[in-house]
Amino acid sequence: MNSTGSPADIEGYLEDQASKTTLRFLTCGSVDDGKSTLIGRLLYDSKLIFEDQLAALEADSRRQGTQGGEIDLALLVDGLAAEREQGITIDVAYRFFATDKRKFVVADTPGHEQYTRNMATGASNAEAAIILIDARKGVLTQTRRHSYIVSLFGIKEVVLAINKMDLVDYDEKVFARIVDEYRHFAAGLGLTITNIPMSALNGANVMGGSDLMPWYDGPSLLEWLETVDVSGGLDEDPFRMPVQWVNRPNLDFRGFSGTIASGRVEPGLEVQLLPSGARSRVARVVTFDGDLPTAGPGEAVTIVLEDEVDASRGEVICAADDPIDTSDQLAVHILWMDEHELYPGRQYYLKTATKTVPCVVTELKHKINVNTMEHQPARRLELNEVGVGNLSLSDRVAFTRYGNNRELGSFILMDRQSFATVGVGLFDFSLRRAENVVWQALTVDKFSRSEIKHQKPCVIWLTGLSGSGKSTIANVLENRLHDLHRHTYVLDGDNVRHGLNRDLGFTEADRVENIRRVGETAKLMVDAGLITIVSFISPYVTERRMVRDLLEDGEFIEVFVDTPLEICEQRDPKGLYRKARAGEIKNFTGIGSEYQAPENPEYVLSTVDQTAEESAEQLLKFLADRDIVQR
Amino acid sequence: MREVMAEAENPVMLYSIGKDSSVMLHLAMKAFYPSKPPFPLLHVDTTWKFREMIEFRDRRAAELGVDLIVHINQEGVSEGVGPFSHGSAVHTDIMKTQSLKQALDKYKFDAAFGGARRDEEKSRAKERIFSFRNPQHRWDPKNQRPELWHLYNGRVRAGESMRVFPLSNWTDLDIWQYIYQENIPIVPLYYAQSRPVVERDGMLIMVDDDRIPLEAGEVPEEKVVRFRTLGCYPLTGAIESRADNLATIIEEMLVARTSEREGRAIDKDGSASMEKKKQEGYF
Ligand SMILES: Nc1nc2c(ncn2[C@@H]2O[C@H](COP(=O)(O)OP(=O)(O)OP(=O)(O)O)[C@@H](O)[C@H]2O)c(=O)[nH]1
Ligand SMILES: [Mg+2]
Numbered sequence: 001m002n003s004t005g006s007p008a009d010i011e012g013y014l015e016d017q018a019s020k021t022t023l024r025f026l027t028c029g030s031v032d033d034g035k036s037t038l039i040g041r042l043l044y045d046s047k048l049i050f051e052d053q054l055a056a057l058e059a060d061s062r063r064q065g066t067q068g069g070e071i072d073l074a075l076l077v078d079g080l081a082a083e084r085e086q087g088i089t090i091d092v093a094y095r096f097f098a099t100d101k102r103k104f105v106v107a108d109t110p111g112h113e114q115y116t117r118n119m120a121t122g123a124s125n126a127e128a129a130i131i132l133i134d135a136r137k138g139v140l141t142q143t144r145r146h147s148y149i150v151s152l153f154g155i156k157e158v159v160l161a162i163n164k165m166d167l168v169d170y171d172e173k174v175f176a177r178i179v180d181e182y183r184h185f186a187a188g189l190g191l192t193i194t195n196i197p198m199s200a201l202n203g204a205n206v207m208g209g210s211d212l213m214p215w216y217d218g219p220s221l222l223e224w225l226e227t228v229d230v231s232g233g234l235d236e237d238p239f240r241m242p243v244q245w246v247n248r249p250n251l252d253f254r255g256f257s258g259t260i261a262s263g264r265v266e267p268g269l270e271v272q273l274l275p276s277g278a279r280s281r282v283a284r285v286v287t288f289d290g291d292l293p294t295a296g297p298g299e300a301v302t303i304v305l306e307d308e309v310d311a312s313r314g315e316v317i318c319a320a321d322d323p324i325d326t327s328d329q330l331a332v333h334i335l336w337m338d339e340h341e342l343y344p345g346r347q348y349y350l351k352t353a354t355k356t357v358p359c360v361v362t363e364l365k366h367k368i369n370v371n372t373m374e375h376q377p378a379r380r381l382e383l384n385e386v387g388v389g390n391l392s393l394s395d396r397v398a399f400t401r402y403g404n405n406r407e408l409g410s411f412i413l414m415d416r417q418s419f420a421t422v423g424v425g426l427f428d429f430s431l432r433r434a435e436n437v438v439w440q441a442l443t444v445d446k447f448s449r450s451e452i453k454h455q456k457p458c459v460i461w462l463t464g465l466s467g468s469g470k471s472t473i474a475n476v477l478e479n480r481l482h483d484l485h486r487h488t489y490v491l492d493g494d495n496v497r498h499g500l501n502r503d504l505g506f507t508e509a510d511r512v513e514n515i516r517r518v519g520e521t522a523k524l525m526v527d528a529g530l531i532t533i534v535s536f537i538s539p540y541v542t543e544r545r546m547v548r549d550l551l552e553d554g555e556f557i558e559v560f561v562d563t564p565l566e567i568c569e570q571r572d573p574k575g576l577y578r579k580a581r582a583g584e585i586k587n588f589t590g591i592g593s594e595y596q597a598p599e600n601p602e603y604v605l606s607t608v609d610q611t612a613e614e615s616a617e618q619l620l621k622f623l624a625d626r627d628i629v630q631r
Numbered sequence: 632m633r634e635v636m637a638e639a640e641n642p643v644m645l646y647s648i649g650k651d652s653s654v655m656l657h658l659a660m661k662a663f664y665p666s667k668p669p670f671p672l673l674h675v676d677t678t679w680k681f682r683e684m685i686e687f688r689d690r691r692a693a694e695l696g697v698d699l700i701v702h703i704n705q706e707g708v709s710e711g712v713g714p715f716s717h718g719s720a721v722h723t724d725i726m727k728t729q730s731l732k733q734a735l736d737k738y739k740f741d742a743a744f745g746g747a748r749r750d751e752e753k754s755r756a757k758e759r760i761f762s763f764r765n766p767q768h769r770w771d772p773k774n775q776r777p778e779l780w781h782l783y784n785g786r787v788r789a790g791e792s793m794r795v796f797p798l799s800n801w802t803d804l805d806i807w808q809y810i811y812q813e814n815i816p817i818v819p820l821y822y823a824q825s826r827p828v829v830e831r832d833g834m835l836i837m838v839d840d841d842r843i844p845l846e847a848g849e850v851p852e853e854k855v856v857r858f859r860t861l862g863c864y865p866l867t868g869a870i871e872s873r874a875d876n877l878a879t880i881i882e883e884m885l886v887a888r889t890s891e892r893e894g895r896a897i898d899k900d901g902s903a904s905m906e907k908k909k910q911e912g913y914f
Contacts, residue, residue: 010877010878010882011882014812050887060758077753079757091773093753096802125779197789245637245663249668286664286665317871354634411782412782419787421777421778424777424779424782461739566711629717
């Protein structure tokens with residue numbers, strides 16, 4: 001551009017820029033096929049490298065390059081020290097460039113099998129893919145694996161770039177043979193493939209055509225990138241917006257903030273919120289720049305409804321005449337990303353759109369062999385493997401098939417201890433029938449039940465060693481609450497074990513089930529509006545967390561009755577420690593079995609120097625501070 | 632930003648007063664409207680920032696009605712740490728990186744927004760939008776959480792934290808374009824004006840106060856200059872320019888032959904230097 005910098009010229013230029021579409025694509029393929037070099041070439045040839053960066057590149061190429069001192073374009077993209085030392089890509093890099101026609105966001109992904117998860121990261125947001133092949137090597141396992149992931153993630157538009165043509169004398173026969181081999185392999189993947197012979201090193205068929213391969217009359221890579229059509233048609237789909245955040249600046253305003261996943265919204269639209277089922281009508285579409293008459297996919301807005309609907313993060317606001325499905329039992333594809341294998345039966349957190357719920361992989365049906373696309377029986381999934389299985393979620397979620405919508409059809413799995421992302425997946429379908437039956441919101445709910453009792457329902461969960469004083473404190477506390485006209489109930493380890501849980505013993509598995517049942521029972525009591533006091537040893541962190549997850553934020557009050565083992569053993573009110581020491585009781589907590597103290601309990605009671613009455617009094621004060629009871 | 636708000640217990644926005652911070656803050660005003668951004672701004676003040684930056688910071692926070700926390704590494708101050716006496720590397724480490732860690736620890740922030748962009752530097756191009764830090768605030772480039780679709784995993788255990796970069800995929804041009812379109816206020820130092828400068832190691836350094844040691848007989852020269860990036864004044868090179876409005880700045884940028892970080896002394900020591908600093912907790 002050669003303007004004089006007058007605002008009119010700049011304005012024109014900026015308008016041009018703003019009206020350009022953006023294409024997101026990735027480069028993938030096997031190790032050393034030339035992916036990073038190709039991106040370096042695109043950046044270099046589109047004049048996006050500044051002088052100071054070029055000087056640094058020349059110096060780096062002499063020091064670390066693979067081109068015998070000549071410029072090594074891969075070093076423009078391989079930005080980590082370890083990558084430059086080893087001459088390979090380890091993690092995905094995002095780079096940006098633009099031409100007169102389009103803007104581009106490109107993800108350069110690693111070819112090494114070990115880093116397949118980073119390739120998947122790059123593929124998840126891409127609309128098109130360049131799959132590279134080294135002309136000397138042809139189709140390799142990683143070519144197949146990456147092609148499969150590209151197809152799984154719903155990318156349709158693909159360039160098969162047969163690279164390093166300079167090393168095979170620009171031979172058309174080599175090109176034709178590889179094209180043929182790949183076509184054979186990719187037949188079932190549903191990809192639209194454009195084959196381009198090129199040399200990333202010297203730029204042949206990258207930006208423009210090349211005299212070196214007169215036999216090729218297709219587009220250059222850049223011509224393809226500038227023109228490929230990837231418009232998704234999300235605009236015409238039914239309206240869906242996951243609620244990210246409830247926007248409540250003051251008592252007069254209550255809006256639901258989110259980014260629209262599909263369809264359009266305008267004031268007056270009849271909506272349903274799922275999974276809760278509530279219905280209403282859109283009153284306003286609010287933004288910082290004023291209310292909008294209409295908004296569509298990708299726009300971040302705040303929706304105000306006509307009725308006071310009690311919705312929270314994780315609900316999806318949908319067009320009422322075409323609501324989204326909900327389910328808690330789903331068939332899915334999973335790509336595993338962790339060194340520790342996935343085994344059916346393990347619990348994870350699942351996050352989809354804006355909702356996070358505990359889940360368990362109930363069944364693994366098969367895994368997919370990327371070389372042959374065959375289904376193989378599988379009992380576990382290892383790092384970088386793709387499998388098909390069933391999930392059971394602890395709560396219903398709104399979902400669509402991934403093929404219909406990426407935002408609402410994808411999920412990640414997180415480890416329950418470290419919260420690391422260990423796997424990702426795609427929803428296929430619900431395992432329950434009749435998902436479309438309209439789910440009516442119950443009119444008498446937890447809120448109305450607790451309102452007439454003038455209290456906030458909650459679970460006061462007393463955990464601690466046997467003999468630490470849990471039951472005594474629970475009874476005194478319930479008495480005190482009763483005096484204050486609160487509606488309460490106590491679930492005590494011994495009582496429950498005599499009835500509801502009488503079929504359970506003390507093995508690890510039984511202890512887990514014991515707590516699960518008590519947790520579910522406590523949840524029902526909270527739903528009934530009661531202040532529920534639970535006194536259970538509940539020795540494991542994960543099980544207590546499981547109960548916390550069953551309940552809503554703030555409802556679970558974990559109280560650690562912190563009495564040291566020696567003191568419990570001295571007290572030994574039921575003579576159990578004596579028996580355990582004598583070997584008469586196996587798996588006794590504190591002796592044959594571990595007690596995991598809470599990491600972040602809401603309250604810690606040290607009972608050593610105080611009576612149960614004093615402890616109960618402290619708790620009561622704590623509850624009053626939390627507005628659970630008024631004194 | 633809303634995802635962070637929903638998942639973090641105690642988020643904060645790092646506010647460096649530069650143009651990227653200005654854009655980020657503007658986006659926060661939009662994201663939460665009609666609420667105010669539900670987190671404070673944190674400025675890690677090295678005590679060597681341009682005076683105009685500090686004025687701008689205080690004025691903007693007051694105008695927008697957002698909370699502003701200013702943190703200064705007092706140990707560094709009492710030891711007299713500064714770029715002239717200790718050199719750029721030591722100064723930056725103590726007054727910026729260590730100071731930032733102090734502030735994050737002091738207020739127990741578990742998520743911190745930063746305005747960094749992937750197009751700034753090649754190790755940044757590798758970083759996630761939600762970037763995990765261990766309790767020592769270290770970044771482990773070889774062990775980043777996979778980040779797919781728009782599913783951000785912001786969950787951390789006690790002591791661990793997230794750095795979050797909402798502008799990751801913006802380019803320099805995007806930033807200027809947006810400032811122009813949305814009329815976002817920026818520090819006047821970005822606009823060309825006559826300013827007193829001296830030359831140090833090939834960079835034009837503005838004489839912002841009298842802490843800069845002048846050689847015997849040296850007199851600062853008045854030149855029409857502006858800054859493409861802002862930091863500590865002794866470490867930030869000015870460029871000679873006549874661009875005194877956004878249109879001309881954008882035009883100048885379009886024909887620029889050097890990247891904006893060239894004006895920063897801190898980026899020049901070794902090509903892996905940014906990655907190393909980031910591992911140690913630098914933003
Ligand atoms: N002769 C020739 N060499 C090339 C060409 N493209 C890339 N190379 C060389 O092939 C080697 C590997 O290139 P990279 O770009 O690092 O390969 P990559 O696919 O990014 O590798 P990973 O990311 O580690 O999987 C380097 O030495 C390149 O210079 C080409 O078209 N012709
Ligand atoms: Mg590479």
